Amino acid sequence: MREEFDVAVVGAGPAGTSAAYVLASSGVSVAIVEKAQLPRYKTCGGGLLHRAVRSLPVGISPVIEREFRSVQMILSPRLRFEVHRPSPIVTMTMRDALDHLLVEAAAGKGATVLQARAVTDLRTTSDRVELKTDAGAIAAKFVIAADGAGSTIAKLAGFGDGRFMVPALECEIEVSPESFEQHATTARFDFDRIPFGYAWVFPKRSHLSVGALSLKPEAVKLHEVLDDYLRRLSIRPLTIHRHGYVIPLSPRSDGFARSRVLLSGDAAGFADPVTAEGITFAVGSGQLAARAIVEGKLQALVVEKTYEQLVEQFILPELRIARRLAKLLYFHPTARDAIFAMFGPRLTEAMTRIVTGESTYNETVPQIVIPRYSEGSRTHCGTEIPRGTAG
Numbered sequence: 342m343r344e345e346f347d348v349a350v351v352g353a354g355p356a357g358t359s360a361a362y363v364l365a366s367s368g369v370s371v372a373i374v375e376k377a378q379l380p381r382y383k384t385c386g387g388g389l390l391h392r393a394v395r396s397l398p399v400g401i402s403p404v405i406e407r408e409f410r411s412v413q414m415i416l417s418p419r420l421r422f423e424v425h426r427p428s429p430i431v432t433m434t435m436r437d438a439l440d441h442l443l444v445e446a447a448a449g450k451g452a453t454v455l456q457a458r459a460v461t462d463l464r465t466t467s468d469r470v471e472l473k474t475d476a477g478a479i480a481a482k483f484v485i486a487a488d489g490a491g492s493t494i495a496k497l498a499g500f501g502d503g504r505f506m507v508p509a510l511e512c513e514i515e516v517s518p519e520s521f522e523q524h525a526t527t528a529r530f531d532f533d534r535i536p537f538g539y540a541w542v543f544p545k546r547s548h549l550s551v552g553a554l555s556l557k558p559e560a561v562k563l564h565e566v567l568d569d570y571l572r573r574l575s576i577r578p579l580t581i582h583r584h585g586y587v588i589p590l591s592p593r594s595d596g597f598a599r600s601r602v603l604l605s606g607d608a609a610g611f612a613d614p615v616t617a618e619g620i621t622f623a624v625g626s627g628q629l630a631a632r633a634i635v636e637g638k639l640q641a642l643v644v645e646k647t648y649e650q651l652v653e654q655f656i657l658p659e660l661r662i663a664r665r666l667a668k669l670l671y672f673h674p675t676a677r678d679a680i681f682a683m684f685g686p687r688l689t690e691a692m693t694r695i696v697t698g699e700s701t702y703n704e705t706v707p708q709i710v711i712p713r714y715s716e717g718s719r720t721h722c723g724t725e726i727p728r729g730t731a732g
């Protein structure tokens with residue numbers, strides 16, 4: 342028996358659920374095909390910048406662990422900045438709960454949810470895509486690949502890669518009540534503790550999510566620097582669960598739509614290179630993929646062209662500027678610190694406007710002239726993290 346839909350969305354993360362929500366709301370028959378049993382843990386800080394929150398179609402109050410109206414950015418002992426807003430700058434969630442809320446929202450609009458179904462193969466014919474899963478076949482006129490950084494769908498559909506993959510660690514840590522009190526008051530981003538990257542403390546309802554990433558993984562032993570970071574902050578874990586995965590900090594180089602398959606979120610490489618935050622553009626690209634299908638009236642060539650145009654209009658210009666800023670932030674710490682010593686409050690305020698969605702990179706920083714990534718700074722998909730579990 343083969344199940345048939347207009348659209349099969351592979352992956353129940355923010356990209357997939359956002360696409361499915363728009364499609365189902367527009368009366369398109371859509372299935373979310375997810376390999377895990379839901380809700381499922383996802384390796385992620387679970388920090389939702391306000392620009393992501395405002396792009397979601399539903400309120401997230403049931404899954405809020407903690408909200409922060411002020412955030413600390415620490416570049417060195419002398420260069421510490423704190424920004425404030427009347428409404429939350431970053432909202433802390435756990436991704437199992439957040440993603441499940443978004444799945445249920447899409448299902449509420451009429452999307453079919455097929456969970457514990459891994460897609461293992463894909464074949465495109467003239468008028469549809471046939472998906473093989475470990476529990477039967479699915480046919481659809483279009484497939485939205487929202488299956489994350491490791492995207493099986495992109496590989497099966499023949500997309501090239503070229504994404505800049507950065508390993509990242511996430512630790513879920515229980516500490517004593519006194520220690521939790523001490524660390525739960527602020528969300529902090531430390532840029533001076535990890536070479537070519539940053540470390541963070543995201544306080545949740547009753548535990549700390551602490552993580553680290555480096556854009557030059559060959560120069561850094563992430564587990565060691567994270568342990569050092571914990572020691573320096575006097576965070577003494579009672580329990581610690583380590584998870585490692587990768588974040589794609591640059592997009593694929595050969596397009597995002599072909600043969601009735603549209604790539605979204607991490608599968609496309611749409612995480613923000615400055616913040617390494619992926620949820621905003623995962624949601625945005627999922628919504629754009631759905632919009633292309635609806636506006637293109639399910640005509641393959643029109644849909645594919647429309648999606649490429651929408652990505653070029655709304656996502657790629659932001660990522661281009663962000664990549665150049667990331668180069669300064671992570672690869673030129675001396676210049677970075679000199680610039681922040683002079684303009685720190687103005688720069689952190691500008692960054693806050695971007696991450697809250699009050700402004701964009703293009704509106705805020707077009708005049709900043711900084712070098713592009715050199716080819717020598719690229720790493721590739723499949724970077725292994727020595728310890729921990731892949732998410």
Ligand SMILES: Cc1cc2nc3c(=O)[nH]c(=O)nc-3n(C[C@H](O)[C@H](O)[C@H](O)COP(=O)(O)OP(=O)(O)OC[C@H]3O[C@@H](n4cnc5c(N)ncnc54)[C@H](O)[C@@H]3O)c2cc1C
Nearest residue numbers: 352354355356376385386387388460488489606607619620
């Ligand atoms: C350590 C770490 C910390 C991070 N912290 C943050 C943060 O605080 N804030 C933030 O905004 N971003 C953060 N990110 C990035 C963020 O997690 C991703 O950018 C985001 O989850 C991408 O969403 P997505 O929907 O594209 O894919 P995902 O959320 O990865 O969802 C993909 C889904 O596809 C499913 N799937 C995969 N293969 C198949 C298959 N073959 N068949 C069926 N289903 C499949 C997976 O099970 C999964 O549910 C972090 C990433 C890491 C690694």
